[in-house]
Amino acid sequence: MGNYKHILLAVDFFEPAQVVIDRAKSLAETYKASFSIIHVVDNMALPDVGYALDTAYDIDLTSEMIDAARKKLFDLGKKLGVEEGRLWVELGSPKLEINRIAEENQVDLIVVGSHGRHGFALLLGSTANGVLHHAKCDVLAVRLQDN
Ligand code: AMP
Numbered sequence: 267m268g269n270y271k272h273i274l275l276a277v278d279f280f281e282p283a284q285v286v287i288d289r290a291k292s293l294a295e296t297y298k299a300s301f302s303i304i305h306v307v308d309n310m311a312l313p314d315v316g317y318a319l320d321t322a323y324d325i326d327l328t329s330e331m332i333d334a335a336r337k338k339l340f341d342l343g344k345k346l347g348v349e350e351g352r353l354w355v356e357l358g359s360p361k362l363e364i365n366r367i368a369e370e371n372q373v374d375l376i377v378v379g380s381h382g383r384h385g386f387a388l389l390l391g392s393t394a395n396g397v398l399h400h401a402k403c404d405v406l407a408v409r410l411q412d413n
Contacts, residue, residue: 269297269298269299270293270294270297270299270374270375270404271297271299271300271374272299272300272301272302272371272372272373272374272375273290273293273294273297273299273300273301273302273373273374273375273376273377274302274303274304274364274367274368274371274373274375274376274377275287275290275291275301275302275303275304275377276303276304276305276306276360276364276376276377276378276393276397277303277304277305277339277342278305278360278379278393279305279335279338283379283408283410285379285408285410286377286378286379286408286410287342287346289377289406289408290377290406290408291346293375293377293406299375300352301346301348301352302348302352302353302354302367302371302373303339303342303343303346303348303353303354304353304354304355304356304363304364304367305335305338305339305354305355305356306355306356306357306359306360306363306364307328307331307332307335307355307356307357307358308358308359308360309328309357309358309359310359332355332357335355336355339353339354339355340353354367359396360393360396360397361392361393361395361397361400362396362400364376364378364393364397365397365400365401365402368401368402368403369402373403374403374404375403375404375405375406376397376401376403376404376405376406377405377406377408378391378393378394378405378406378407378408379391379394379407379408379410380394380407380408380409380410381394381410394407
């Protein structure tokens with residue numbers, strides 16, 4: 267097998283998963299691979315504001331969340347020396363968006379944490395599991411301890 271050429275790190279920002287970030291970055295350096303980072307604003311996790319509120323409220327909230335996510339991702343990108351064109355903020359289902367961006371950009375390794383926001387109850391978090399099941403490339407789930 268050849269070296270990895272394009273590594274995509276998926277971050278959720280809930281867990282300070284520095285170990286996942288460090289692992290992805292160091293693999294990219296080892297393989298001299300392109301390095302991209304994605305965060306997906308999970309539209310299913312947006313607060314259920316109920317039908318009584320008007321749609322403008324939903325749209326404002328969503329765009330505020332996207333702006334906040336973009337800022338966090340750009341800060342992280344700056345820290346890691348990743349150019350803006352390789353930072354992805356998407357809206358939708360994390361597992362589907364991570365795999366879509368990976369396929370569209372010829373990513374050959376996706377790096378996720380074994381757990382994130384969806385907790386430690388499962389052996390693999392639901393996003394990590396979903397990415398693994400649908401991915402057309404290799405997936406590395408970096409083991410995170412539950413304490
Ligand atoms: P979870 O399945 O939520 O426990 O998360 C497992 C891992 O999936 C996290 O450590 C991240 O690497 C990735 N992940 C989860 N949610 C997102 C998200 N919204 N955007 C990007 N990556 C995510």
